[in-house]
Amino acid sequence: MTDSGEPAGGDLIRPTPKIPVPDDVAAAVATLIRWAGDDPSREGLRDTPQRVARAWREYCSGYQDDPAHHLSRVFEEVGGYDEIVLLKDIPFQSHCEHHMAPIIGRAHIAYLPKDHVVGISKLARVLHAYARRLQVQERLTAEVADCIWAGLRPRGVAVVIEASHACMTARGVRTPGVGMVTSRMMGVFRDDERSRKEVLALMGRG
Ligand SMILES: Nc1nc2c(ncn2[C@@H]2O[C@H](COP(=O)(O)OP(=O)(O)OP(=O)(O)O)[C@@H](O)[C@H]2O)c(=O)[nH]1
Ligand SMILES: [Zn+2]
Incomplete structure (x- = not known):
């Protein structure tokens, strides 16, 4: 609980x-409803254009979030810790830029610090800042890794993302149960096979 009595994370x-919601945005959603075959003026759909528009602002709130900013506060007193730091199984949601359909997955983000570390929640914040945009999984993976590489200047960065794409499961080829896996290895995780194996083993992908 917080001081105000709300549950943590309230x-x-x-x-x-x-x-x-700007009129033209609501009108666009109403047009889509009409095109889908329904009547946007019926009672149950009357507020839907505004709701959908606000929902999309939320799904895409990453455009208002500067990912690099989350890495600006670092800690240097870590007792000489110089082994892998891994944030594993971070759930995230995104939307594919081709169909604007949900991408639901998990990310594993690791780095090998040089002389400072970052608050661990910040790795998840960087992920969400990029995920809450229209994406392809490859770019999401690369952007997260590049941001951490540039922001922390560590000895290595490894990002692995596993996700399911609703544009493949709920429409189109309609193949449920398939997962896409992407990875980006930088620094020692790219150049040194032993380090790469170690980080992949910690991620449970050895
Ligand atoms: N590489 C990659 N492809 C993606 C991602 N998200 C969606 N796609 C694919 O983007 C492609 C778009 O292909 P198009 O042929 O233009 O679209 P479409 O006719 O709707 O294709 P189908 O999904 O096969 O019905 C599809 O093959 C999707 O599966 C992603 O994150 N990465
Ligand atoms: Zn898609």
Whole structure:
């Protein structure tokens, strides 16, 4: 519980603020509903264009988030710790840029520090800042790795992302149960096979 008596992480479960939706955005959603075969003026759909528009602001809130900013505060007093730091199994949601359909997955993000570390939650914040945009999984993986590489200047970065794409499971080829795996290895994790094996083993992908 926080000081105000709310459950920890309460700001994540507050109702979405009712930001004003521009008329043309709501009209576009109403057009889509009509095109899908329904009547946007019927009672159950009356507020849907505004709701959908606000939902999309939330799904795409990463455009208002500067990923590099999350890595600006680092800690140097880590008792000489110079082994792998791994944040494993981070759940995330994104949307594919081809169909704007959900991408749901997990990321494993590791780095080998040189002389400082970052607060561990910041690795997840970097992931979400890029995931909450229209994406392809390859670019998401590369952007997360590149951001950590540039922001922390570590000896190595390894990012592995496993995800399921609703554009493949719920439509199109309709193949449920398939997962896409992408990875980006930088520094020692790219150049040294032993380090790469070690980080992949820690990720459970040895
Ligand atoms: N490489 C990659 N492809 C993706 C990702 N998300 C979606 N796709 C693919 O993007 C492709 C878009 O292909 P198009 O032929 O233009 O679109 P489409 O006719 O809807 O294709 P189908 O999904 O095969 O029905 C599809 O093959 C999707 O599976 C991603 O993150 N990475
Ligand atoms: Zn897609």
